[in-house]
Amino acid sequence: xxxxxxxxxxxxxxxxxxxxxxxxxxxxxxxxxxxxxxxxxxxxxxxxxxxxxxxxxxxxxxxxxxxxxxxxxxxxxxxxxxxxxxxxxxxxxxxxxxxxxxxxxxxxxxxxxxxxxxxxxxxxxxxxxxxxxxxxxx
Amino acid sequence: xxxxxxxxxxxxxxxxxxxxxxxxxxxxxxxxxxxxxxxxxxxxxxxxxxxxxxxxxxxxxxxxxxxxxxxxxxxxxxxxxxxxxxxxxxxxxxxxxxxxxxxxxxxxxxxxxxxxxxxxxxxxxxxxxxxxxxxxxxxxxxxxxxxxxxxxxxxxxxxxxxxxxxxxxxxxxxxxxxxxxxxxxxxxxxxxxxxxxxxxxxxxxxxxxxxxxxxxxxxxxxxxxxxxxxxxxxxxxxxxxxxxxxxxxxxxxxxxxxxxxxxxxxxxxxxxxxxxxxxxxxxxxxxxxxxxxxxxxxxxxxxxxxxxxxxxxxxxxxxxxxxxxxxxxxxxxxxxxxxxxxxxxxxxxxxxxxxxxxxxxxxxxxxxxxxxxxxxxxxxxxxxxxxxxxxxxxxxxxxxxxxxxxxxxxxxxxxxxxxxxxxxxxxxxxxxxxxxxxxxxxxxxxxxxxxxxxxxxxxxxxxxxxxxxxxxxxxxxxxxxxxxxxxxxxxxxxxxxxxxxxxxxxxxxxxxxxxxxxxxxxxxxxxxxxxxxxxxxxxxxxxxxxxxxxxxxxxxxxxxxxxxxxxxxxxxxxxxxxxxxxxxxxxxxxxxxxxxxxxxxxxxxxxxxxxxxxxxxxxxxxxxxxxxxxxxxxxxxxxxxxxxxxxxxxxxxxxxx
Numbered sequence: 001x002x003x004x005x006x007x008x009x010x011x012x013x014x015x016x017x018x019x020x021x022x023x024x025x026x027x028x029x030x031x032x033x034x035x036x037x038x039x040x041x042x043x044x045x046x047x048x049x050x051x052x053x054x055x056x057x058x059x060x061x062x063x064x065x066x067x068x069x070x071x072x073x074x075x076x077x078x079x080x081x082x083x084x085x086x087x088x089x090x091x092x093x094x095x096x097x098x099x100x101x102x103x104x105x106x107x108x109x110x111x112x113x114x115x116x117x118x119x120x121x122x123x124x125x126x127x128x129x130x131x132x133x134x135x136x137x138x
Numbered sequence: 139x140x141x142x143x144x145x146x147x148x149x150x151x152x153x154x155x156x157x158x159x160x161x162x163x164x165x166x167x168x169x170x171x172x173x174x175x176x177x178x179x180x181x182x183x184x185x186x187x188x189x190x191x192x193x194x195x196x197x198x199x200x201x202x203x204x205x206x207x208x209x210x211x212x213x214x215x216x217x218x219x220x221x222x223x224x225x226x227x228x229x230x231x232x233x234x235x236x237x238x239x240x241x242x243x244x245x246x247x248x249x250x251x252x253x254x255x256x257x258x259x260x261x262x263x264x265x266x267x268x269x270x271x272x273x274x275x276x277x278x279x280x281x282x283x284x285x286x287x288x289x290x291x292x293x294x295x296x297x298x299x300x301x302x303x304x305x306x307x308x309x310x311x312x313x314x315x316x317x318x319x320x321x322x323x324x325x326x327x328x329x330x331x332x333x334x335x336x337x338x339x340x341x342x343x344x345x346x347x348x349x350x351x352x353x354x355x356x357x358x359x360x361x362x363x364x365x366x367x368x369x370x371x372x373x374x375x376x377x378x379x380x381x382x383x384x385x386x387x388x389x390x391x392x393x394x395x396x397x398x399x400x401x402x403x404x405x406x407x408x409x410x411x412x413x414x415x416x417x418x419x420x421x422x423x424x425x426x427x428x429x430x431x432x433x434x435x436x437x438x439x440x441x442x443x444x445x446x447x448x449x450x451x452x453x454x455x456x457x458x459x460x461x462x463x464x465x466x467x468x469x470x471x472x473x474x475x476x477x478x479x480x481x482x483x484x485x486x487x488x489x490x491x492x493x494x495x496x497x498x499x500x501x502x503x504x505x506x507x508x509x510x511x512x513x514x515x516x517x518x519x520x521x522x523x524x525x526x527x528x529x530x531x532x533x534x535x536x537x538x539x540x541x542x543x544x545x546x547x548x549x550x551x552x553x554x555x556x557x558x559x560x561x562x563x564x565x566x567x568x569x570x571x572x573x574x575x576x577x578x579x580x581x582x583x584x585x586x587x588x589x590x591x592x593x594x595x596x597x598x599x600x601x602x603x604x605x606x607x608x609x610x611x612x613x614x615x616x617x618x619x620x621x622x623x624x625x626x627x628x629x630x631x632x633x634x635x636x637x638x639x640x641x642x643x644x645x646x647x648x649x650x651x652x653x654x655x656x657x658x659x660x661x662x663x664x665x666x667x668x669x670x671x672x673x674x675x676x677x678x679x680x681x682x683x684x685x686x687x688x689x690x691x692x693x694x695x696x697x698x699x700x701x702x703x704x705x706x707x708x709x710x711x712x713x714x715x716x717x718x719x720x721x722x723x724x725x726x727x728x729x730x731x732x733x734x735x736x737x738x739x740x741x742x743x744x745x746x747x748x749x750x751x752x753x754x755x756x757x758x759x760x761x762x763x764x765x766x767x768x769x770x771x772x773x774x775x776x777x778x779x780x781x782x783x784x785x786x787x788x789x790x791x792x793x794x795x
Binding site: 006050078108 | 139140143144145146147148149151152155190191192193195223225227249251252253254255256260262263292293294295296297298299300301302303446447448449454
C-alpha cells in the first residue's frame with residue numbers, strides 16, 4: 001500500500017520542519033489537507049488547543065487521550081490505529097474512507113510538534129482507562 | 139478556532155486553494171484547448187489505478203512531452219521513462235474519470251514527495267489536472283467509456299501500520315521523561331532579540347509568552363506577574379483544568395492506595411490584567427500551604443519556560459472563573475495590549491476574562507522566582523472578609539466569599555459507597571454576626587467541605603482537637619449554601635492582608651447558642667432541644683457496649699473469662715466499655731407546635747449527662763414510670779431527619795467541639 005508511507009513521510013517532514021524552524025510551511029499544511037482531507041483542520045485545532053495527552057504506566061505501556069471539541073475524552077492506542085470516537089468506527093473501520101480520525105491525526109501532529117501533555121499513571125489506572133471505554137460514560 | 143493557530147491558517151489556505159481550483163476548472167471548460175502555459179506541467183500516462191481510502195493512486199509513466207504532438211505510433215510505452223505514483227483526491231478522480239493508458243496533464247502547484255525506502259516519487263496536490271485526449275477517435279471512445287463503470291481495486295489499509303516519526307539519526311535530544319518538546323532551535327532568526335545564553339529581558343505579557351512558544355528563544359523569556367492566590371489542587375485536578383460538570387482527564391479517580399497527592403498552584407495576573415493558573419510541584423504534605431500563602435500572595439514573580447497545559451474557557455472551568463470573577467475588575471488600571479504604554483491608555487474598564495491558560499513547569503526545573511522581599515504589588519486584591527450574616531444575604535450564585543468562623547461541630551458524610559478520601563465533611567460554624575442577632579437568621583451555618591477542597595494536615599488535626607477559629611478563604615456561596623471546593627483554602631492564621639468590613643469579627647462574646655428545634659428545622663443541621671418526656675417506645679430501646687479505644691460496636695465475650703468483653707479490632711480486652719443506647723423518647727417540645735414530637739435519641743454515655751441516663755445505667759434497665767415527666771434539655775443535637783407524616787424528628791445528641 002502507498003498511502004500510509006506517504007502519510008508517514010509527510011508527518012516526518014512536518015516534524016523536521018518544526019524542529020528546524022519552529023514553523024510548519026504552507027505547503028506542508030496543504031499536504032496534510034490533501035492526504036487527510038476533512039480531518040486536517042479539526043486535528044490542527046486539537047493541537048492548537050493542546051488537547052492531546054500521552055498517558056504512561058511504569059511498565060512502559062502508553063496510550064493517548066484526546067479531549068474532543070465537545071468536551072468528551074477519547075482514547076487512542078499507541079500500537080495500532082484505533083480511536084474510541086464514532087467517526088473512527090464509521091469512516092475508518094466501516095467505510096475504509098479514511099486512514100485516521102482527527103484524534104489520531106492530532107496525536108501524530110502533537111508528537112511532531114512537541115505539543116503532547118504527559119501523564120504518568122499506575123498500571124491499574126491505565127487498565128481502568130482502557131476498560132472504562134466499555135461502559136457508557138453518559 | 140484558535141486565533142493565529144495552525145487550524146486557522148490551514149482554513150485560510152484551503153479556502154484560497156478551493157477558489158483557485160474552481161476558477162481553473164471553469165477556465166478549462168470555457169477554453170477548448172488546455173491552458174497554454176506549459177511550464178511546470180507534469181505529463182503522465184496512467185499504467186495502473188487503485189484506491190486507498192478516498193485517494194486514487196495512479197502508477198504512471200512520466201512523458202517528456204505531450205503525446206498529442208507525437209504520432210500514435212510513437213506513443214509506445216518506453217520502459218526507460220521514469221515511473222511516478224500520482225495521487226488524486228476523490229473529487230479530482232471523479233472529474234477526470236481516468237483509465238489505464240489515459241494521459242493526464244498536471245498543472246502546478248503540485249508537490250513531489252520522496253519516500254524514504256522507495257524509489258518511486260509521489261506526486262500530491264494534483265487538483266489542477268486535466269485529461270488529454272489523443273485523437274478524435276479517443277473522444278468518441280471516451281463517451282462510451284462514460285457509460286461503463288470501471289472497477290478499481292481498493293486496498294484496505296491495515297490498522298497495524300502505524301507511523302514512525304522518529305529516526306535513528308534524529309538530532310532531537312531525548313529528555314528522560316520522554317517529553318518531545320524540541321530543544322531551543324539553533325538557527326539564527328532576524329527577529330530574535332535575545333542572546334541565547336543569558337536570561338534576557340523580562341516581559342510583562344502572559345499572552346505574548348504563550349503565543350511565542352516554540353519560537354526562537356522562548357525558553358529564555360521571563361514574564362513578570364503578580365500572585366493573586368496560592369492554593370492546592372488535588373493531583374488528578376492538576377491535570378483536570380475543569381471544575382464542576384466536566385469529565386476528568388483520567389477516566390477513573392486516583393486509587394485510594396496512592397498517597398494523597400496535591401499540587402501547589404498559583405493564580406497569577408499580568409500587567410494587562412490577564413490571568414493564568416500555574417501548577418507547580420507536588421506537595422507531599424500540605425503543611426506548607428499556610429506559609430506559601432503568607433509569603434507569596436500579593437508578591438511579584440517571574441515565570442520562565444512554562445509549558446502550556448490547557449487553554450480553558452469560562453464554560454469549561456466554572457470553579458476557576460468564579461475565582462477570577464472575584465478578582466475582577468482589577469484594582470489598578472491595567473495596560474491595553476497593542477497600545478504604547480501611555481498612562482492614559484491604561485484602563486479598568488474591561489470585560490471579564492473569557493479564557494485562561496493553565497501553565498505548568500517543565501519537568502525537573504522550577505522556573506518561578508518569587509520576590510519575597512519586595513513589597514506587595516498594587517495589583518494584588520486580598521480576599522474581602524465579611525461576616526456570615528452578610529454572606530447569607532448575598533444575592534447571586536457561585537460567588538467566592540471569605541470569612542472567619544468558629545467551627546462548632548464536624549460531621550463526616552456517611553455514605554458507604556463513597557471512598558473515604560472523597561467524602562464530604564460538614565462543618566457547623568458561627569461568628570459574632572450570627573450569634574448576636576435575636577431572630578430571623580440562623581445562629582449556626584453548615585459549611586460543606588467537598589473532597590476537592592484540599593485540607594492541610596494541620597487543619598485536619600486542629601479540627602479534630604477542639605473548637606477552632608478558622609479562616610475560610612475563597613469559599614463558594616450559591617443556592618443558599620456555603621461550600622468549600624477546589625481553590626478554597628482553610629487557614630488557621632490570619633493572613634497578613636485582608637480587607638475586613640466593620641469590627642473585628644473573630645471574637646465571640648459569651649457561650650455559643652444554637653437555634654432551638656422548631657417547625658423550620660431541617661435535616662443535616664444542628665439545634666438545641668428542650669422538652670418533657672411524655673413517653674418511651676419500649677419496643678425499640680436497646681443498649682450495647684462499645685470499645686472505648688476504637689468505638690467498635692461488635693464486642694465479643696472473652697474466651698478465657700466470660701465476664702469480660704473482647705474487641706477483635708484492637709485484639710484486646712475491653713475493661714471500660716462505652717455504653718451506647720438507642721431510645722425512642724417522645725418529647726413535648728414547646729418550640730415545635732403543640733403536638734407531641736417523637737424524638738429518637740441515640741446516646742453515648744459521657745460524663746456530663748442528664749439525670750435520665752444516669753439512672754438507666756445504674757439500674758441496667760429502665761422503668762417507664764420513672765422517666766415520664768422528666769424535663770430534658772437544653773441538649774445540643776444533630777438533626778438526622780425530619781418527617782411530617784408521622785410528625786417525627788430524628789436527633790442525635792452531640793458534643794460541640
